[in-house]
Amino acid sequence: MSHPPSSPLLELQNISLSFKGVKAITDLSFAVAPGEICALIGPNGAGKSSLLNIINGVYRPQSGLIRFDRVEQRSMRPHAAAELGIARTFQNIALFKGMSVLDNVLTGRNLKRRSSWIEQALRVGRAAGEDDRQRAAAERVIEFLRIQPWRDAIVGRLPYGLQKRVELARALAAEPRLLLLDEPMAGMNAEEKAEMSRFIVEVNREYGTTVVLIEHDIGVVMGISDHVVVLDYGRKIGDGPPGEVRRDPEVIAAYLGTRH
């Protein structure tokens, strides 16, 4: 691995975010080591999704620093984050509903294009050979996630569980270094959850992709993650390996309440 264990892939330092005076995240710091699966957990409204939105530049925090691959920034921009190799999926599926599965996956590769739109429109120059390479890369992802039968289906007409998988495919098509998953298993049954967990672990193992995910199912979180960060009311109340975090009295209190 290119990074020594001492240098995290992603590091957030003293991040604070508020919306018109309402504090969503307060003075939060944590680090994600390269190659790990890091889970963000916490009750609803704890600021988990906001945190992902900060990491890939949809929100800009009022204070704090983000360090990705040792480059320090006050905040990200979505396009810059994509170019650095940060891909994500959304809590409410954000696919391009009018397009086919294949086209959705291909959009994920838009940053890998080198030929210009003029070459593509006139079908000259680098366009044709590149089309083949992009298609082949998209097909590899489609095969990896086993969505070949729906390749030409319009995404908006697919069932929910499949749409979640297509969204993961679109993110993977970009060959990201950091994959942000916002509740990838929300609304799934046990079988679908098991399948999705397996995909996430496989992505992590086969491609060495670092994963940060938000998940409410504690069983899944404890099962697949190397590192758990617990948020409550925009503050970090736990950070460590899953076994340690689940014994932390403060985490138990936030989840189960305290005895008075």
Place this chain on the structure above:
Amino acid sequence: MLYQEAGQFSTRYADDRRLFRLRQDRLGLALLLAFAFGAVPFLGNDYWFSAILIPFLVLSLAGLGLNLLTGYAGQLSLGSAAFMAVGAFAAYNFELRVAGLPLLASFLLGGVVAALVALLFGLPSLRIKGFYLIVSTLAAQFFVQWALTKFSWFSNDNPSGVITAPKLEILGADFGSPAGRYLLTLGVVAALFWLGHNLVRSELGRNWMAVRDMDTAAAVIGIPLLKTKLLAFALSGFFLGIAGALWAFTYLGTVEPHGFDLNRSFQVLFIVIIGGLGSILGNFLGAAFIVLFPLLLSNLAGLLPAGLIDAGQLENLQKIVFGALIIAFLIKEPEGLARLWRRLRERARLWPLRY
């Protein structure tokens, strides 16, 4: 069974990239083109060329221009006629002021100027969406018409702002006859439709649809919103500009700025809505509907006993029926005639079975 795709396998990605994947479709298109280029010029009469076929082709092209912007990239526009006007007047001025400029080059330059103007009026699209964007494109509509009327330089100081088509000549061949003008229009329109079809299936076309369907997600996966939207405006302007130049040169012969008023913009919008947003074929279907339907209505009215409806009433009646049909369409088939065609094709594939 009529329309059987069994046994036609794509074994290379290049097969999937073809204009049409099915042999029947390719054969159909080749026959259609051969008929349109080879047979129609001999079969048609001057009325058909001048009053039906040429406006149909030009309006199809205008529909394609707007469809790229609205149907594919999801940006609403009411400025289509303005960009057509820019194309027409720019082509006219290039032809007038640059000695020896080939006709096709002046069309191309007209399209480029229209693209630049469309790009300028597309700039607000980075900040505003939907209804509010319509206002910005409406500004283009009024501004262009005003500028073309106000500054007589554009119409070479013609007192009523009218421009007249130059001699339609390409490489010494004269395209001035109705059949010639038809062939010239058909050639330009066919070439641009090929280009348009390629565009919407390319990376840029996918980016347009991504911006249309969900622009935040598009930004997050690295699609440059600014460039994508502006290219949609520019390319839409390019197609509309050439459509405008054809409208002036091969259809009407003489045209004034008033010929490209808001009504024309609405006409192009109706073509796109009736034909089908986000469809290439839909532009032809919508344009055919817009051109043929009024003719059909007046012919039907001719069958009624004389004196029952006078000419003035007939014209109003046409508008009423037309408006009612558009509303009916939007309710019954919001995806347009292209969707009906797709469904028909699915049926033909399975026939005589139902499923």
